[in-house]
Amino acid sequence: MNKRINVILSCMGIVGMIACGGNGENKKENDTSKAANQNVASTDAAMLDFKSDGSKGVGPVSTIEHKAFDAQLANKGVELFVSKCAMCHNFERTLVGPSLDGVVKRRTPEWIMNMMLDPSTMLEKDADAIALSKDFSSPMISLGLQQEEARAILEYLRERNSASK
Numbered sequence: 001m002n003k004r005i006n007v008i009l010s011c012m013g014i015v016g017m018i019a020c021g022g023n024g025e026n027k028k029e030n031d032t033s034k035a036a037n038q039n040v041a042s043t044d045a046a047m048l049d050f051k052s053d054g055s056k057g058v059g060p061v062s063t064i065e066h067k068a069f070d071a072q073l074a075n076k077g078v079e080l081f082v083s084k085c086a087m088c089h090n091f092e093r094t095l096v097g098p099s100l101d102g103v104v105k106r107r108t109p110e111w112i113m114n115m116m117l118d119p120s121t122m123l124e125k126d127a128d129a130i131a132l133s134k135d136f137s138s139p140m141i142s143l144g145l146q147q148e149e150a151r152a153i154l155e156y157l158r159e160r161n162s163a164s165k
Contacts, residue, residue, distance in 0.1 A: 051108050058125040059114030077156030084143045104161045116150040
């Protein structure tokens with residue numbers, strides 16, 4: 001029964017994204033101009049840094065070098081977020097998964113990347129992920145991301161969380 005509900009919800013999400021997407025050419029133009037505007041705003045605004053203390057999670061990422069904000073990497077992260085994450089995560093509200101508003105202040109970058117890269121191990125062995133999963137009916141699935149892709153999404157989360165604060 002739960003599997004059927006998850007399939008139905010996923011299909012509804014896809015239909016909703018298609019219905020709201022409009023013409024692909026206009027969307028691409030809008031995304032390009034939005035990204036350009038965000039890049040200008042990002043260089044002017046102070047960028048939030050990641051939470052540095054706390055659980056690093058369980059998985060392939062044990063440390064991350066804290067670098068200056070990389071707008072080009074964040075732009076790649078936007079595309080990946082839209083294609084891989086947006087069906088379940090939002091910044092304004094909780095969907096299938098938790099809201100990502102302020103996530104870079106709640107979790108370390110290592111924890112966030114480990115959750116993106118290997119959610120099943122995190123949900124099995126990480127106390128924070130286990131506790132968080134109790135609030136949601138569906139566990140996070142593996143997205144098949146490479147470390148560079150997860151890092152790009154992380155940089156987008158950093159930018160997005162800075163813009164909303």
